[in-house]
Amino acid sequence: MISYLKCLKLVVNQGVYNRGIRLYLDGLVSKPDPMILDNWRRYEVQGNNDHYTIKIPLLHLTLDRKKFDKAGDAISEISTCECEYYYSYGICKHIVAVCASIDKEFDANTNLSFEREKADNNSVLDNIFEAEKVKKHRKWYEVIEMYLTRDHPNYFYLDEISKTLADEPLDHDEFLIGLHRIVEAVIGDYAKEKLLVKIILESILVGKKVWWDFWLPFLLRFDERNMNRLFIGLWKIRWLSGAKSYQVELDKLLISMKNKEKKLIFEQLKIEFENQREIWLEYCFVAKYYSWLEENIDILDPSYIVKMCLSLPEKREEYEYKILNQVKIWADFLQAGKYEEIKDFFQYWQQALGRSEVYEDAVKYFQTAHPKKKKLLIGIS
């Protein structure tokens, strides 16, 4: 890969060059348009009063490698601009700006040669992109600060940041270091923490692991009510998306919380998802919060009681009898449409806990009390 800028630097005067870089950094170069000719591009650059069309070939795709040292001349020979300067003197700041944009675009995609250029400390490009990055990060801080002052912000910019971080996980350490300081200043300020919780949840939802790693050291440091909000949100994300890339770490945190905190989260989930009990029951198992389950074991479905046996093996015998009782009731009132369900359950029970005495009793109960339903358990007993 050649650097278009480096080639140009050899053939244009410094003033034009610098003004071109400035145009690029100010974001005045459009996205490229392909042209009918292969490997030619059309760009628009916004000037002081007007905007200009630049046409330029992608030399790194067309020029013979042996002629790379002539690339600067090639650009000045065939690329065009519509401005006055170009007609009088040739290569103008608009073409320089476009070359900066091309360098940026292709450097990002051609790793090998990019690494070589990166190693060159004096690389013109490094300085430019460094400046560009600093500018970008400054904007990001402003966005975060803005979110820390508003109750109902539009998270569009945050989602953009999150996507960029997820795409370029190694490129924004400086930003995260600066953000660290901002977050430290927020902790302890209840109202701001509350807004920060929203930012954390939204960013993890979009940026996943990168953001998770960043927020992890802060997650247990908030005011109790904010922490409650935070973990309810994290649980919802886990429930909806699986949170695969950081699930193990999240689960460890959920387990590590105090019983009192777990209770608050549980109660809140129970209220919010009254009719979707699997959401809060699953929370109990993942967070190892068993108090409610133990108190309410008689109203749990048998499959949850099996899970309780697995989680609290010391109570297994006691709980298995509860399963037996439930299964008896279940069998006595079994409706035609439920046959598959009970077969599935027996299978699950056997797989999870093996064929215990109680299990055999349950099978026997079917065979004696409900001979007609006997064939239901074929393949199981």
Ligand SMILES: [Zn+2]
């Ligand atoms: Zn021009």
